[in-house]
Amino acid sequence: MIRLGKRNKWVQISILVVVLVIGGLTMAGSVFKDDKLPRVGDKAPDFKLAGLDGQVHRLSDYKGKAVIVNFWGTFCEPCRKEMPDIQQQSKEWADSAVVLGVNVMGESKVTVKSFIDQVKVDFPILLDPDDATRRKYGVADFPTTFFINPEGKIVQIVTGPLKEQAIRQTLSAILKK
Incomplete structure (x- = not known):
């Protein structure tokens, strides 16, 4: 039987926190990026x-x-x-x-x-x-x-x-x- 020590538990928690932070930043980036999309009244982006x-x-x-x-x-x-x-x-x-x-x-x-x-x-x-x-x-x-x-x-x-x-x-x- 393999027992996970406290150290392994903290590694797992740390990885979970990093994944949640990255996911949150990605979602926040998408939300703020949408604010830059052209809307009625805006100057149309040139292309x-x-x-x-x-x-x-x-x-x-x-x-x-x-x-x-x-x-x-x-x-x-x-x-x-x-x-x-x-x-x-x-x-x-x-x-x-x-x-x-x-x-x-x-x-x-x-x-x-x-x-x-x-x-x-x-x-x-x-x-x-x-x-x-x-x-x-x-x-x-x-x-x-x-x-x-x-x-x-x-x-x-x-x-x-x-x-x-x-x-x-x-x-x-x-x-x-």
């Missing part, structure tokens, strides 16, 4: 992403226009369903607004291009290969869309699919038209 068009796009390139930043994936059926409505509004508001579709989860360029060809959209499709932009915006559900005013502030965040009328109403309010 720099390559597009399917071969160009590099920065959010700051579109200052002075309303911007719709739509985070989506080819695996997302609601994303597929909202694309025609977003495309239509992209054309309707081309003079004063731009849509940027941000593909997430590191999907291959071939997969994304095939999807875009199927849903027939022509607004810029940007690739977020390491999900850095998705994480910077705190996006966990798809689709998620950020409406940004011409001054670069987030006006509305929508989780879930958009319909044409909702896009039109939001852009009308942002641009006061």
